[in-house]
Amino acid sequence: MKIAPSILSADFAELKTEVKRVENAPYLHIDIMDGQFVDNLTFGPNVVKALRPHSSQVFDCHLMVINPEKYIKAFAQAGADIIGVHIEATAHIHRVLSQIKQAGVKAEVVINPGTPVAAIKEVLPLVDQVLVMTVDPGFGGQAFLSETVSKVKELAQLRLQAGLQFEIEVDGGVNADTIKTVTAAGADVAVAGSFVFGSDDPAKQVALLKELAQG
Ligand SMILES: O=C(CO)[C@@H](O)[C@H](O)COP(=O)(O)O
């Protein structure tokens, strides 16, 4: 299991320092919110670009923006390694995912808790990663929605049946209690925001999640 600390719960006034505090995690999850797709505003490509020289982690950019096609080039140039786009945020998911790959970045499709796996079935051969939201997007610190776990299992089964290689990521409400559930369901990457940055020792929290996932 790869742990992806979400800087949404970090101290924004100390972002560079906060990123250094979780450098034991292989991924860094960066939540991009536009105030339209979700009722919150966060970072743009300039923040990704500013952090890039300070980390060698995989920059996992989760775009919660309407019409993400407008911003792919900017995030790719800023140093994103993975760009995730919501199926609910675009009328042209196939085109956007292709655009991400053409930019030399790993492509991820994201589904909200209310969206079934069937909605992304056609694009699974195109993606490097699928993100199953385990909370409704917009804010950190929400409770894990256990009804989303069956979608992780369904995706793991589909991947096996179709001989595909995409990784499965989960995002929202991941903590010491829920990490085992998502691991058992087949997730490869777990995002954790408040559980990691809500502590005085974020690196210890990352290590704890990894250990619990290993069983
Ligand atoms: O995308 C989002 C929220 O929309 C997440 O990445 C959150 O940042 C996760 O926060 P926690 O639920 O782990 O506190």
Ligand SMILES: [Co+2]
């Ligand atoms: Co996220």
